[in-house]
Amino acid sequence: MATLLRSLGLPVLLLAVLPAATRVDDPPMRGFTTASARIEREWEAKFKAIPAPARMREAMRRMTLRPHHLGSPFGKEVAEWVRDQFISYGWDTKIERFDVLFPTPKVRVLELVSPTKFTAKLDEPVLADDPTMNQKAEQLPTYNAYSADGDVTAPLVYVNYGVPADYEQLERRGISVKGAIVIARYGGSWRGIKPKVAYEHGAVGALIYSDPRDDGFGEGDVYPAGPYRPKDGVQRGSVLDMPTYPGDPLTPGVGATPAAKRLDRKDAITIMKIPVLPISYADAQPLLAALSGPVAPPAWRGGLPITYRLGPGSARVHLKLEFDWKQTPLYNVIAQLKGSTNPDEWVMRGNHHDGWVNGAEDPISGLVAELEEARALGELVKQGWRPKRTIIYAAWDGEEPSLLGSTEWVEEHVTELRQKGVFYLNTDGNGRGFFGAGGSHALERFVNEVTGDVIDPETKVAVGKRRRSVEDVGGNEEAHTRKDLRIDALGSGSDFTPFLQHAGVPTLNIGFGGEDGGGIYHSIYDSFAWYTRFSDTSFVYGKALAQVAGLMVMRVANADLLPAEFGNLSETSKKYLKEITTLRETTAKEIDEINRQLADGAFAHADDPQHPLQPPKAQAAAPHLNFAPLLNASDELEKNAARFEKAYGSLATSAATAAALAQVNALIRQGDQVMLIPGGLPKRPWYQHALYAPGYYTGYGVKTMPGVREAIEQKEWKLAEEQIGKLAAALERESALVAKAAQLLEAATAASAVP
């Protein structure tokens, strides 16, 4: 009707007096007819009024009273309390248990043995004003989960972030880590990459420290005076090789049920091969100061008042680690509101409940929003609201060690999930600041719409508008030239990974942040006291998160047509494609340049004999690759996305039947699944999405079009050609799906459009 009014050329002023039902200035609502949208908006308005900051605060206080890591007594209590909350909101709730391998430390020794003696403290002290940090008996000590057992004494070498490019720099300086213990700083990659790459280069142990420039005094006052990392603060964390596969290392690909067949621990390829320990900057400083050898390159230097050197000189350290490799029960809380008309379509939402210690920010700040959404939805049900599709809320256990709860659940239910999964919405903590989202690009338009409907508590503009302004001020030209603000691609680091990258469920990961700096991540200082002093102190962003997440869940649950839009997916694919073709060009040019410079003797002539640099190695020239299949598939997808969008234009005012739209929806919810590559990615079959994966050498950081991109990065040209074929096939499947969906949508709407 709105479209019709426009086509009649009625003056805009007149429209304001039309009844609400036909007002054309209602913002669009993806997937809803005008009539459905009106009803939806009324329920959403009721929903948005419910989430209460005071309740979030109290729930956080309650869940962070004691350490609640995987396997802890209080962790089980938290799971049961969360279950009981869902039950009290009227949800059908259960705890689903798995049994997973989870090592905890028995012995931790780190000593400098030469040229001087120093024994690392490896302990986070109690600071005055925080009532939970003294719970020493229940706290997990500072360690990296899935480090190997080991007892090594070896020279120490500083490797910067410990990524492959850093080893190229070391090699040029004639420094090998073979037989050495490396010390890397946090940052520049996910932590698990550091020992993995160190091991590949022959190291026998690894230390990872938090440099004060990054989240300590360099950034601001340290806790408890300010939010940043105090000198003895340590970032715990997993070093399981999650870019190969996450979840229980003994049960890849299947749920870790009692009956599951388990690998021998020695055969679990994701367990780190060398001992690894995270340390504080107070413990790191004497070790780094003991290094001699070349001065570290400028970009490698941190904030300690020392000359950063590469080592080793006479610096030797003794590292001894021993773990209790026990099977540990894991408690996922699974709650559902059954769908009224489409019960076999699942709209899912999750946040983990386990922390490394008391875990207020990570993860409870996200979980308290999720609970308020659940309470609010329960309230709506009491007022008569019914979701068409089944809504499933999850509170995952064991996310910190390795996305255990979500991964085992997805693996256990993968067949059913691939049939029924419509959407997975993830959060993993929350803070003060700006909205951010990543996920399936067919949902980008949807994200832009929903974030237009929630108000930022600080500035009173829509949270989407605020984020756009941040991008604009930050110099992102698209912020004022592109219709939709781009969402990120997802790598890993939270529970979205099994849903998106293994099961192929359309997925989003959202949250607020950017004004909530601090240095308490994965330490005993991530407490209720810290969070309520330094982050979203009044839980107004908790409320905003509950509003955005709740609206997303409600809209997907009740949409006439699932809210996918393929134009942005197509444009994004073209962007990635441009990146990888450019990557081949720049790689080829770099190789040619280095070979020419070697032939010219440039490295030898430029070398400082007192600080010699080995020249880089000559390399085989990069071949051209046949990108044509990708370009063709991408063009096809663009055309079909436009066709779908044209058909979609008639939906709002059509009388398309639910049955007709159900056929379209059945296709749309397969939109990510058809992009799964049979057999998965090279070296890691568990990861199957053709567009998104955590980088094999970046960890959490995403690699888009990962098969092709990483093959080019690794200069595996034959593999790159193969992966182009697989990626092109995935895009062709997507394109065919969109074409079919467009055809069905044309049929559904054309016959029934209001004349």
Added chain:
Amino acid sequence: MATLLRSLGLPVLLLAVLPAATRVDDPPMRGFTTASARIEREWEAKFKAIPAPARMREAMRRMTLRPHHLGSPFGKEVAEWVRDQFISYGWDTKIERFDVLFPTPKVRVLELVSPTKFTAKLDEPVLADDPTMNQKAEQLPTYNAYSADGDVTAPLVYVNYGVPADYEQLERRGISVKGAIVIARYGGSWRGIKPKVAYEHGAVGALIYSDPRDDGFGEGDVYPAGPYRPKDGVQRGSVLDMPTYPGDPLTPGVGATPAAKRLDRKDAITIMKIPVLPISYADAQPLLAALSGPVAPPAWRGGLPITYRLGPGSARVHLKLEFDWKQTPLYNVIAQLKGSTNPDEWVMRGNHHDGWVNGAEDPISGLVAELEEARALGELVKQGWRPKRTIIYAAWDGEEPSLLGSTEWVEEHVTELRQKGVFYLNTDGNGRGFFGAGGSHALERFVNEVTGDVIDPETKVAVGKRRRSVEDVGGNEEAHTRKDLRIDALGSGSDFTPFLQHAGVPTLNIGFGGEDGGGIYHSIYDSFAWYTRFSDTSFVYGKALAQVAGLMVMRVANADLLPAEFGNLSETSKKYLKEITTLRETTAKEIDEINRQLADGAFAHADDPQHPLQPPKAQAAAPHLNFAPLLNASDELEKNAARFEKAYGSLATSAATAAALAQVNALIRQGDQVMLIPGGLPKRPWYQHALYAPGYYTGYGVKTMPGVREAIEQKEWKLAEEQIGKLAAALERESALVAKAAQLLEAATAASAVP
């Protein structure tokens, strides 16, 4: 003849057996006929064998025995010793005295008075192993010359480098320096800019400290363990407003002779208006740590183990400075070898002899090379060599306070210098590493030729080739695509300034460095002990410098045609022109963007209310400018440069008469002079070169096409249009000169070419 042989198509192999005189594989020698070049090369070979590292070492030891700053007893001794050396080499030598204003400290007090008490040490302690650093009675204390007297107590504000862009950041954070004392770190601009800009913003005092990240422990071991700045080390230095005019502040534009009319000190606009003091990082740390207020932006943070904050909070400091503003005698050493055929053409070479304290690196490492060149030229004279043109070697006094010796000399002799000056070659210290050069771009080809004829002592390739390799490895594409390696444009910071930018003499400034890092600049630790342990320890780069400089002097002194080449000048002008047209575009775009963002409310929406940022101010849109006169003049210059080069192609084998070439030479030596702008640059008439000036807000850093560029940077659009006119006129004069020179050269060579 060589050209002729090629045109006859003789096989290349045959050429090798021709007599040396006609060998075509001799490298070219700009400005010499084949016959002259052969003679020149023989003399140059003799010359290159003479400079002796052992003598340079001994001369450095001799001249750094005691502090030798302007006005010091030992400074006068050094001048007299240098004079006597020249005399012993057979040069006609004299000392030329001027009397200049040179303040030295009487009172220096710096105290933190709130929130805690701290009194700055302001003293560089004696460290064990250096025999000269204990000469406390003769050392100038740590201070900035031409600071104002003052006694102020005021809040302290950290201003990063203290350049205008830093104040924009402060303003956005709501921080004013009005009535405050600023503390800036060294770097990011010449030091004198910091108090000048602070004063413009209302500050009442300024401190400048050396951050340890830049030249202290962040870079390597500190002296005496290594070459870097120890915690109490201080960089002395001038803060006279040299970008307005250098030299004696009381005698702008005229030599500071006894008879010269002098300004009242209060009318000397180059004297700083507020008290300024340089301090060590040991003295700076308690002051910086006392600041509260917003945390400094990441790029503003240094290497001290503190949270860098902007202040002021309750931090207040007391700064009291009092100086002895005395007239001081200055002793320039001027030595000459009279030209045999062209005595009224001056080929000049200089390096200063005054240091801030013992000054081994700065300036003696350059002066010892100059002395060895002089000795070697004296030797050649004894063997029968005669320069055609007069060679004048200078050892300048008072460079450190304000280029006093060279500026007063140039001002005193400017009329004669503009008639006779052919070339000025400057050095100002030397170190281990790579050759570098800056200066008149008509001499770029010449630099490339000479540096092809001197061998690098470390790698045994030509020093020019080595530099090219450094650029190549550093990613400078021109290093393998451009015939000549680019030379830098000159800003200021050494004695070339009055020659090039005031008198318009074709000028080069050269030296070696880049492998000689350290942190002793302008401190008591710049000593013979430091230099011989950490820089060019065996004086092999001293020898290389003497070889390059000596060859340059010899070639200009004896060239048939002065070695200018205008193609590179033209190409360089086009490059600068492209930069300034692009600068207008980007400035216009930035203004439009900010205005649009303001209109969109982007700054308000993106703002963090807990760390508020003021939005930038709306600005008037940038007008288009008429660059056509510049583009036309530049095209004209390109054509005429090509015409000159075509005529030049016939020189080597021509029998052009000296008289005919003298007419061309008379034009060539005016090549920079015709680019002087009558009346000079806006706000600073002393600076007249249309292409090169120190930046009004960068200090030493060059601004090319400064009139137009700075007007655009300052958004003074009307001024920019005016300056375009003046610059275009300068380029038109240059173009006309080149056209005339080409015409005369065609006449000189065409009639006489070997058939």
